[in-house]
Structure formats: structure tokens, C-alpha cells
Amino acid sequence: MKNTFFFFFFFFLLTNCTSKEEDIYTPIPYNLEIPTLFANKLIAPVIPANNPLTEEGVALGKKLFFDKILSGDETQSCASCHNPQKAFTDNQQFSDGIDGFLGTRNAMPLFNLAWNFDERFAWDGKEFSLENQALEPITNPVEMHANWTIIAEKLRQHSEYPTLFIQAFGTSKIDSTLVTKAIAQFERTLISGNSKFDQYLKGETILTPEEENGFNVFMDEAKGDCFHCHGSNNNPIWSDNKFHNNGLDATFVDIGLGAVTGDPSDNGKFKSPSIRNLAFTAPYMHDGRFATLEEVINHYSEGLQPSSTIDPLMKKVNQGGVDLSTQEKADLKAFLLSLSDFDFINNQNFQK
Amino acid sequence: MKKIIGLLCIIISFLSCIDEKDCCVNFEPVNVTLKFTQNWDGVPLTSADFNDFKFTTQNGESISINRLRYLLSNISIGNTIKDYHLINSEESFGSEIILEQIPQGSTFLKFTFGFADLDNTDGIYQDLNSVSFNVPAMLGGGYHYMQFDGKYKNNSNQDANFNYHTIRAVNKTDSTNLIFQDTSFEVHLGIIEIKDDTSIEIKMNIAEWFKNPNTWNLNELNSVLMPNFEAQKMMSANGTSVFSLGEIN
Numbered sequence: 001m002k003n004t005f006f007f008f009f010f011f012f013l014l015t016n017c018t019s020k021e022e023d024i025y026t027p028i029p030y031n032l033e034i035p036t037l038f039a040n041k042l043i044a045p046v047i048p049a050n051n052p053l054t055e056e057g058v059a060l061g062k063k064l065f066f067d068k069i070l071s072g073d074e075t076q077s078c079a080s081c082h083n084p085q086k087a088f089t090d091n092q093q094f095s096d097g098i099d100g101f102l103g104t105r106n107a108m109p110l111f112n113l114a115w116n117f118d119e120r121f122a123w124d125g126k127e128f129s130l131e132n133q134a135l136e137p138i139t140n141p142v143e144m145h146a147n148w149t150i151i152a153e154k155l156r157q158h159s160e161y162p163t164l165f166i167q168a169f170g171t172s173k174i175d176s177t178l179v180t181k182a183i184a185q186f187e188r189t190l191i192s193g194n195s196k197f198d199q200y201l202k203g204e205t206i207l208t209p210e211e212e213n214g215f216n217v218f219m220d221e222a223k224g225d226c227f228h229c230h231g232s233n234n235n236p237i238w239s240d241n242k243f244h245n246n247g248l249d250a251t252f253v254d255i256g257l258g259a260v261t262g263d264p265s266d267n268g269k270f271k272s273p274s275i276r277n278l279a280f281t282a283p284y285m286h287d288g289r290f291a292t293l294e295e296v297i298n299h300y301s302e303g304l305q306p307s308s309t310i311d312p313l314m315k316k317v318n319q320g321g322v323d324l325s326t327q328e329k330a331d332l333k334a335f336l337l338s339l340s341d342f343d344f345i346n347n348q349n350f351q352k
Numbered sequence: 353m354k355k356i357i358g359l360l361c362i363i364i365s366f367l368s369c370i371d372e373k374d375c376c377v378n379f380e381p382v383n384v385t386l387k388f389t390q391n392w393d394g395v396p397l398t399s400a401d402f403n404d405f406k407f408t409t410q411n412g413e414s415i416s417i418n419r420l421r422y423l424l425s426n427i428s429i430g431n432t433i434k435d436y437h438l439i440n441s442e443e444s445f446g447s448e449i450i451l452e453q454i455p456q457g458s459t460f461l462k463f464t465f466g467f468a469d470l471d472n473t474d475g476i477y478q479d480l481n482s483v484s485f486n487v488p489a490m491l492g493g494g495y496h497y498m499q500f501d502g503k504y505k506n507n508s509n510q511d512a513n514f515n516y517h518t519i520r521a522v523n524k525t526d527s528t529n530l531i532f533q534d535t536s537f538e539v540h541l542g543i544i545e546i547k548d549d550t551s552i553e554i555k556m557n558i559a560e561w562f563k564n565p566n567t568w569n570l571n572e573l574n575s576v577l578m579p580n581f582e583a584q585k586m587m588s589a590n591g592t593s594v595f596s597l598g599e600i601n
Contacts, residue, residue: 115482219489
């Protein structure tokens with residue numbers, strides 16, 4: 001009798017354990033497809049040890065990214081301001097949040113984020129790590145204006161999410177940490193590396209004479225001298241992901257990095273964005289002040305404003321800039337547009 | 353008698369061991385730390401000294417330092433060689449490296465400023481590509497030796513920018529026939545006594561870049577120096593007195 005009792009007791013314990021999916025489900029590692037140029041030229045992307053990419057984590061992150069449940073009144077998702085068709089930005093100078101308030105910075109495009117080796121995100125670098133970056137817009141009053149406690153409860157009560165969290169992270173204990181981990185996993189898969197210029201570097205196509213000349217203007221220290229901040233054929237991220245004052249203003253309305261570090265010598269510094277996908281990401285600069293690429297190029301050519309923190313790489317500030325000819329400007333624009341990656345904006349894996 | 357002989361043998365063996373220890377060098381390899389520091393004519397440069405007009409060149413120009421990155425290659429302590437190392441003074445990155453398995457005793461310390469031509473192959477160093485330390489192909493490709501950016505007060509007392517970038521010199525007079533000159537240079541810091549946990553300071557006197565043998569006039573030579581063949585040769589010449597041995601602990 002005793003033996004029979006213990007048998008049933010252990011059988012009950014065993015079945016009780018195995019019925020918990022979180023104890024047995026092992027997520028499948030995600031195979032991040034790294035473009036050949038990136039693999040050849042750059043060090044490995046940043047994947048935190050405490051948030052490895054998994055099929056389930058990426059899928060969950062994608063679902064969350066497009067789900068309006070993350071905003072206070074469920075009218076906006078991350079994708080509302082980070083539209084895949086616009087290289088994950090919008091075409092607004094400033095984006096409006098759920099309460100109709102406008103932000104003060106242009107929404108940044110999202111791609112190749114795992115190659116931001118310093119892991120400082122946002123225009124002013126205030127967020128360290130993608131996971132931390134994803135925390136902020138959800139509660140920001142001028143953005144999604146939500147409350148993490150309420151969001152977590154909504155997700156726990158949802159018909160699908162608890163299972164998806166168990167599969168991705170082995171737990172149904174949903175909180176902001178796991179939500180942002182999942183979103184960060186999805187964001188790390190947003191890789192743009194197949195523009196015409198990438199294909200040219202791989203020997204798959206040729207450039208027009210205008211594009212080729214524009215690349216030379218970009219790389220020539222005596223002309224555009226863009227490569228010191230915006231990468232090159234050897235750095236296909238096309239950004240140094242550092243912070244510079246690029247001479248937009250003589251006095252600052254928004255001090256950028258300076259507000260984060262508290263160091264006045266950082267006032268007016270903002271992250272140099274990648275020059276990939278500019279065809280889709282207008283308007284330009286941290287405050288979206290330039291509607292067209294022509295305006296951007298004219299700024300560097302003639303429009304530099306001196307200030308105490310302007311980057312020394314901004315040449316000929318006292319003459320207004322590098323003074324490109326009309327032809328050089330047109331060619332530079334042609335080159336910049338050759339970095340448009342249509343495969344990226346149309347990638348079905350990145351659509352809702 | 354047997355016991356006495358045995359005892360003597362043991363004593364002799366024991367003394368022999370003691371002698372062995374006293375007389376011989378310990379060849380067990382050790383770790384050696386190289387510390388890269390910067391100064392302005394002996395005044396140490398700290399992160400607080402950046403972005404401020406604190407220094408005056410030999411030619412009398414007041415300057416501020418905004419960015420200072422430089423590359424040393426073939427860093428050799430005896431037969432132990434570190435292939436290359438990038439120092440970013442502004443971000444305090446790369447200010448120390450540890451070379452392992454260095455035999456104890458007297459040996460030489462030397463390195464190359466920048467890459468010698470043989471090592472200066474375009475695009476092959478992923479870590480340097482990742483921090484955009486490349487040189488455009490139109491200048492022969494490869495890598496910067498140094499990127500030193502800052503501001504100076506020009507003759508009109510206005511702030512002006514300088515980009516003291518050193519690379520392999522290229523003569524572009526005939527664009528169809530570029531002529532290169534390897535302007536990297538070897539620095540020999542002499543013989544050093546290596547013992548356990550030795551720490552060696554390698555100092556850069558930034559002021560020397562503007563001083564010796566070419567007194568540098570920033571009003572004349574300030575930016576677009578990468579394609580300037582003569583400027584590159586002059587910077588290389590000035591660089592040879594920049595490095596020195598600091599403290600050894």
C-alpha cells in the first residue's frame with residue numbers, strides 16, 4: 001500500500017512538472033544573416049550574452065513592435081514612428097504621440113543597430129544598449145505615454161502573449177525587461193546591406209559616372225571629406241556612431257549630448273546617422289530641419305555656423321564650408337542615393 | 353660510518369640546492385604592462401584638458417585638443433611582438449596593454465609609429481575598419497597612423513580647425529602615377545630590465561609634433577594634410593622625437 005502511495009505521489013509530481021511548458025521549452029537559436037561585406041570588414045555585431053537571439057524571441061519582438069497594446073490608449077505602436085517602408089522612421093519633422101503632442105527630435109531610422117559598438121543610442125546617446133533604449137518611448141508622455149505595470153498586466157491577460165513569452169524566455173512572468181529584450185532582439189535583425197553600392201563593392205554591378213564621382217567627393221579630404229564621420233567602403237555601416245557638432249547653429253536650442261554628459265564641450269553634439277537609405281528617411285538632422293538632400297549638402301558646402309564646440313572635422317567653417325561645385329553636389333547626391341536598400345524596406349520579415 | 357656519509361650527502365645536496373637558487377636567473381616568463389600616456393612638454397594630458405585652449409605651440413599658436421587617436425605596430429619586447437595597437441586618448445581607450453609570456457631579464461623595447469608599408473594593407477583589420485581609421489583608396493588606402501584634431505587661434509584670433517592626420521605620404525602630382533613614401537617610423541626605447549609585473553610607460557609629448565625639426569605654423573598647414581606629400585614628410589620627421597620612455601615599475 002505504501003509503495004503504491006509513493007508511486008502515485010511521484011507520478012503526480014512528475015506530471016505536474018512536465019505540464020509546465022516553461023520548464024521544457026528550449027527556444028531555437030536565431031541565425032542572424034550577416035552580409036558578406038559586414039562579415040569581411042567589421043568586427044562581430046553586439047549581441048548581449050543575457051539576450052541571445054532566438055527564433056521565438058525575435059518573433060515575439062516583432063509582434064510587440066507592431067502591436068498598439070504598448071501605448072497608453074492602444075492607438076500607436078513602435079511602428080507608428082518607425083515605419084519599415086521608411087527604413088523604420090517616418091517622414092515627419094517631429095512625430096506626434098498618442099496625446100497629439102509633438103516630440104522635439106526627428107525619429108531615427110532603425111537598421112544595423114547591432115553594429116553600434118559603443119551601444120549609445122538616440123540622437124544624444126542617452127540610452128546605453130538597445131534594451132534600455134526600447135524602455136523610454138513607451139512611457140514618454142509625448143510618445144506612447146503608457147505605464148509599464150498596466151502594459152505587463154495587459155500582456156499577461158492576453159490570449160497569445162503568455163505562451164509566446166514562455167517560448168521565448170521560459171517564463172510567463174511578463175515585465176518591461178522581457179518586453180524590451182524581445183523588441184531589441186527583433187531590432188538586431190533589421191540589417192540593411194544590399195544597396196546598389198553594396199552590390200558594386202561585391203562586384204555585382206557598376207556605378208554611373210555621377211555616382212562614382214560622388215563617392216570620390218565623399219572620400220576626398222579636399223572636397224566633401226565625409227568619410228571621417230560617415231564610414232567608407234571599409235566601414236559599410238556608413239557612420240562612426242559618434243557625436244559631433246556639425247555646425248548647424250551658432251547658438252543651441254537643443255544642446256544634445258551636452259545635456260546627457262553635463263559637459264559644456266559636448267553642447268550641440270548629436271550622433272552622426274548612417275547615410276544608408278537617405279532616399280527613405282527625409283527630413284534630415286536631429287531636428288528634421290532639412291527637407292531634402294540638396295539642403296543637407298548645401299549646409300556642409302556653404303552653411304556651416306561657427307560655435308565653440310563645432311567639430312574640427314568641419315572644414316573651412318569661417319568660409320561657410322567646403323564650397324562644392326554644382327556638379328560635385330549633384331554627384332554627391334547620386335552617390336548617397338546609391339546607398340538606398342530597396343530589399344531592406346521591402347523585406348517581408350520586417351513588415352507587420 | 354654509513355650514517356655519517358649519508359648525512360653528509362644530504363647536507364651537500366641541500367647546500368647545492370640553495371646555491372642553485374642564489375646563482376641563477378629565474379627564467380619564468382611574466383606579464384608586462386605597457387601604459388601609453390600623453391603630455392605637453394612634460395605636463396600630463398588628462399581628459400579634462402581636451403576641448404580647451406590650454407596649450408601653445410612652438411610657433412606661438414594657442415590650441416585646444418579635441419581628438420587624439422594613434423596607432424603603434426610591431427610593439428616588441430625582445431622576441432614578443434604585439435602586431436598593432438590603437439590608442440584613443442580622448443576616450444581613454446587602449447591606454448594599457450598587457451604582453452604575456454615575456455622572459456625575465458634585460459631586453460629591448462621598440463615599436464613602429466603607424467603601419468610600415470608591409471602591414472599597411474587596405475581594409476584588412478576589422479577592428480580598425482570598425483572605428484573608421486581607414487585612408488581613402490585615392491590616397492593609397494591602408495590606415496591612418498594618427499588622427500589629431502583640434503582648434504587653434506588663427507592670425508585674426510579667430511578659432512580655426514586643424515586636422516593633423518598622419519598617413520603614408522603620397523605624391524599625387526601625377527594622378528595616374530601616385531608615388532608613395534613610407535612615413536611610418538621605428539621608435540627604439542632602449543634596453544629594459546623585465547621582472548615580474550613590470551609596468552612600462554610610453555610617453556608621447558604632443559608638443560613635439562609642432563616643434564622639432566620643423567616648427568609648425570598652423571596658419572599655413574592646418575587641414576587637408578592627408579594628400580599633402582611634403583606635410584606628411586614633415587610630420588613624420590617631427591614624430592621621431594615625440595616618444596620616450598617613462599616610468600618603469
